[in-house]
Amino acid sequence: MCSPLQRAVDDLIKIFYSYSGKEGDKYKLNKKELKNMLQKELPDFVNGTNDSFLVEKILYDLDDNKDNEVDFQEFVTLVTALAVASNEFFVDYNKEDHKENEVHK
Numbered sequence: 001m002c003s004p005l006q007r008a009v010d011d012l013i014k015i016f017y018s019y020s021g022k023e024g025d026k027y028k029l030n031k032k033e034l035k036n037m038l039q040k041e042l043p044d045f046v047n048g049t050n051d052s053f054l055v056e057k058i059l060y061d062l063d064d065n066k067d068n069e070v071d072f073q074e075f076v077t078l079v080t081a082l083a084v085a086s087n088e089f090f091v092d093y094n095k096e097d098h099k100e101n102e103v104h105k
Helices: 004-019 033-041 051-062 072-103
Strands: none
Touching: 004 033, 004 072, 033 051, 051 072
8 A cells, every 4th residue: 555655756757757758758748748737737837827938937947958858857846846835835824824813812
């Protein structure tokens, strides 16, 4: 039986490879594959933005070796950044909620 963390890691790997290699290198996401993954897996992240500009910016920021593709290690950088940002939001939200509860006591 897998732990939740093991399942999360497994899911990240499966998600990456379900989008990579549709065109070209099966171990990397090209711009079109990255855009498709972002739209399907992170719709709230890309909705209401200029998709094309956002994808270009994300690709540029993630692409450490400047090959115009995102490999798994570069993909994990995106996941990590999203997890950190989400955690910061959660912590800040909880701090504000705690302050409100203290005021109402």
